[in-house]
Amino acid sequence: MSEDTKNPATLLVHAGRNPLDNYGVVNVPPYRASTILFSCLDELEGHDPEHRAPRYGRRSTPSSLAFEDAVAALEGGHRAVVASSGLAAVTTALLAYAEAGSHLLVADTVYGPSRDFCDKVLARLGVTIEYVDPLIGADIAHKLRPETTAILLESPGSLTFEVQDIPAIASAAHNKGVAVLVDSTWSAGICSKPLDLGADIVIHAATKYFVGHADATLGVIVGTREGWQRVKTTALQLGQNVGGDDLYLAMRGLRTLAARMARHQETALALGHWLKGRAEVRRVLHPAFPDCPGHETWKRDFTGSSGLFTVELTKQPRAAVAALVDGMEQFGMGFSWGGFESLILPTDPRNIRTATPWAGTGTLIRLHAGLEDADDLIRDLEKGFARMKGAA
Ligand SMILES: *Cc1c(COP(=O)(O)O)cnc(C)c1O
Numbered sequence: 312m313s314e315d316t317k318n319p320a321t322l323l324v325h326a327g328r329n330p331l332d333n334y335g336v337v338n339v340p341p342y343r344a345s346t347i348l349f350s351c352l353d354e355l356e357g358h359d360p361e362h363r364a365p366r367y368g369r370r371s372t373p374s375s376l377a378f379e380d381a382v383a384a385l386e387g388g389h390r391a392v393v394a395s396s397g398l399a400a401v402t403t404a405l406l407a408y409a410e411a412g413s414h415l416l417v418a419d420t421v422y423g424p425s426r427d428f429c430d431k432v433l434a435r436l437g438v439t440i441e442y443v444d445p446l447i448g449a450d451i452a453h454k455l456r457p458e459t460t461a462i463l464l465e466s467p468g469s470l471t472f473e474v475q476d477i478p479a480i481a482s483a484a485h486n487k488g489v490a491v492l493v494d495s496t497w498s499a500g501i502c503s504k505p506l507d508l509g510a511d512i513v514i515h516a517a518t519k520y521f522v523g524h525a526d527a528t529l530g531v532i533v534g535t536r537e538g539w540q541r542v543k544t545t546a547l548q549l550g551q552n553v554g555g556d557d558l559y560l561a562m563r564g565l566r567t568l569a570a571r572m573a574r575h576q577e578t579a580l581a582l583g584h585w586l587k588g589r590a591e592v593r594r595v596l597h598p599a600f601p602d603c604p605g606h607e608t609w610k611r612d613f614t615g616s617s618g619l620f621t622v623e624l625t626k627q628p629r630a631a632v633a634a635l636v637d638g639m640e641q642f643g644m645g646f647s648w649g650g651f652e653s654l655i656l657p658t659d660p661r662n663i664r665t666a667t668p669w670a671g672t673g674t675l676i677r678l679h680a681g682l683e684d685a686d687d688l689i690r691d692l693e694k695g696f697a698r699m700k701g702a703a
Contacts, residue, residue, distance in 0.1 A: 396517020
């Protein structure tokens, strides 16, 4: 690939599609398939260790191959594997490295349901899970045991946005033959490239920015050659599959991803700067702000930021929080993020972490900056703070 097509904006316009393979039609159509016919016995019996030829709907289709190729190109990986949701991508990647008696290190700030899978399912299968400070960096070397097989990171961390030192962690891990898995949903393949930083596996909840319009859930995992082989094998064994229509939506999302991310970034920064000047705000937990743990690592390893961050307010009673969130006109309240709309969600990391108890005493509100006008969003927050004050 030539240098200019490595720019994500350019790459994403072309990746995973070849219109001349399809009557000149610009978009890869949604292939809906279970049965895929073979033309002859030789083809049926053909050996395809790279899983490039569609053989059965659950194994791969032209839709899944196209989306996987596009995301692998974006992340600079060998190949990708789709999964039925972002969580399924996390669990499939973890199962590819988990064995009875093995030990996994997990950043204390990973997505709650990822943690639940570790605690409830992997633990039941005889895997030891140890949570570590997301800011542990090179000191992770002291946590590695002979039976450690993998480290799961999520950078920045869910809810509190700690940026992790992937190069230092990967270097310690690789010295001992341990794989590094990174949930990079926040970066959406645009703000950071975990494989370039030393990770073996990158995981995305494609549900978020890749789909970008809040209308499908799916996941995708990208690996180095070795990592991909392992995860692909596990995904086949687990029966991971995504239908052609959801893959179509995800691929359509990818075409506009770079443009949307630039806008999400710009608006989130505008909101963050405005929030910093408010008396009711203690800290802006956004990797691009010095308040955020790991901000220096973000400056070194990331090329930008996305639209999701948390703000720590002065401690507010529940009635005041309700007055804030219940009356918003632009911000919706709901789970997920990465779509075109702005979202607001009260959040509390206290019951989720174990290795690094949350020391903050303020009220945490997670915001997703959508594609609306930033000034309209600021006005909405300003009115919200006035309601909050009135109810405190
Ligand atoms: C949302 C999310 C997931 C899970 O994605 P789903 O498609 O909802 O299963 C995983 N990791 C992170 C960081 C997420 O934000």
